[in-house]
Amino acid sequence: MDRSHFLRGFFRSGIFRDRKSAHLRPSRGVLQFRPVGGNTVTKEFRLPPFDLRLAMNTLAAKDPQLAPLIKETEEFRIEDDGSGSPYEILVEAITHQSISGKAAATIFGRIKALGSNDLVPSPEEMLKLRKPALRKAGLSGAKVLAMKDLAKKTIDGVVPTLEQAEKLSDEDLVERLVSVRGIGAWTVEMFLIFRLGRPDVLPIHDLGVKKGWSVTYGKKYMPKPKELLAFGERWRPYRTVASWYMWRACQRAGNAALRKIRPAPTRRRGPAKLRRKRANLKPPKASRSRRK
Numbered sequence: 001m002d003r004s005h006f007l008r009g010f011f012r013s014g015i016f017r018d019r020k021s022a023h024l025r026p027s028r029g030v031l032q033f034r035p036v037g038g039n040t041v042t043k044e045f046r047l048p049p050f051d052l053r054l055a056m057n058t059l060a061a062k063d064p065q066l067a068p069l070i071k072e073t074e075e076f077r078i079e080d081d082g083s084g085s086p087y088e089i090l091v092e093a094i095t096h097q098s099i100s101g102k103a104a105a106t107i108f109g110r111i112k113a114l115g116s117n118d119l120v121p122s123p124e125e126m127l128k129l130r131k132p133a134l135r136k137a138g139l140s141g142a143k144v145l146a147m148k149d150l151a152k153k154t155i156d157g158v159v160p161t162l163e164q165a166e167k168l169s170d171e172d173l174v175e176r177l178v179s180v181r182g183i184g185a186w187t188v189e190m191f192l193i194f195r196l197g198r199p200d201v202l203p204i205h206d207l208g209v210k211k212g213w214s215v216t217y218g219k220k221y222m223p224k225p226k227e228l229l230a231f232g233e234r235w236r237p238y239r240t241v242a243s244w245y246m247w248r249a250c251q252r253a254g255n256a257a258l259r260k261i262r263p264a265p266t267r268r269r270g271p272a273k274l275r276r277k278r279a280n281l282k283p284p285k286a287s288r289s290r291r292k
Contacts, residue, residue, distance in 0.1 A: 045077040048197030048240075052076060055199060055238040059245075062234055065216055066245055073248040076241050078197040085162050087154045088120045089195060090180065093187050094146045095139070107138035126151035146182030153180050170198055193240050202232045202239035212246030214261045215253045224264040 052075060060067040095111060096104040114129060114137065115121035121129060126147055134144045153159045158176055165173060170192055177188045186205060192198040203209055204225040213231070214222055223231065235242035250258060 044080040046080040048076060048078050048199065050197065050199045052241070055241045059235060059238055059242055063242075066242065069216070069245040069248055069252075073245065073252065076244045078194050084120075085154075086165050086177070086191065087123060087150065087159055089191060090150055090159070090177070090183060090187070091120050091126075091147065093191075094143055094150065094182050097143065097182065103138075110137035111139070113137075123151035123154040127155075143182065146180070149181035150183070166196065170201060193243070198240060200237045200239045202229065202235070202243055204228045204232070206243070208250050209243050209246040211253075211258050211261050212249035215249045215257065216246065220260070221262045222264050227264070 056070050056075065060070050091111070092108055095108045099107075111134070112118050112120055114133060115125055131141075131144050134147065135141070139147065150159065158179060160168060160173075160176065168176070173192065174185060174188050177183050177191070178185055186203060189201050189203040189206075192201045193203075207222075210222040210228060213219070213228060232239050232242065
């Protein structure tokens with residue numbers, strides 16, 4: 001999936017300049033940024049629904065290596081762009097999977113043109129749309145099936161309304177939304193972080209979080225997901241904010257440094273045939289002359 005759908009340029013290098021003070025800025029505002037090689041984009045943002053100052057102070061006290069990032073880089077924000085229901089957000093998420101942001105924006109515009117008043121087709125409208133119309137808009141066959149499944153599960157109540165989603169636990173939301181064809185855990189985690197502002201989400205499979213961990217803690221390799229999950233226990237109950245600073249560490253490090261970080265180490269094993277051969281070897285029996 002093209003992560004620019006959810007991250008909206010937050011994690012592209014050159015968007016934020018480092019901050020030399022840690023005071024919180026207004027809870028709502030407008031942010032202008034220029035993605036590398038792109039045009040200036042205006043985004044509305046707001047503070048998350050939890051106490052961000054408490055989260056930052058708690059993390060800095062628990063983990064001194066986070067303290068410089070917390071002091072010098074942009075603090076956590078969630079999007080405030082008026083997006084509607086989880087259904088509408090996931091329609092856009094499916095559209096953005098595996099293609100560039102520019103192409104996805106074009107296709108998403110065509111999909112909205114199929115709905116009433118140039119809005120995302122309602123679940124009922126989506127089910128009525130014929131496959132050729134969606135394919136003509138630019139969706140692959142797999143994405144058409146995902147859209148139909150999303151619409152059906154929204155009507156059936158599996159995919160909640162925004163009001164219902166705000167009352168559900170992280171675990172319940174993940175369980176519900178990953179049941180939709182084409183929606184994986186990472187997509188749901190980004191929804192929890194940047195749309196609902198949940199405080200304790202740790203996307204252990206996210207490349208940026210893993211590389212940011214390597215930069216922050218001076219490692220030459222990325223952690224395995226289980227290793228990152230165990231390490232992240234120290235960040236509870238603010239793993240979302242810690243993840244944000246892992247992304248910030250990536251941004252500060254730059255591409256040259258990030259390219260040097262190796263994948264998680266794997267345990268080396270010989271060919272299966274050689275392992276079986278070694279296992280079957282028995283020590284030679286001592287000769288009688290030796291026993292005497």
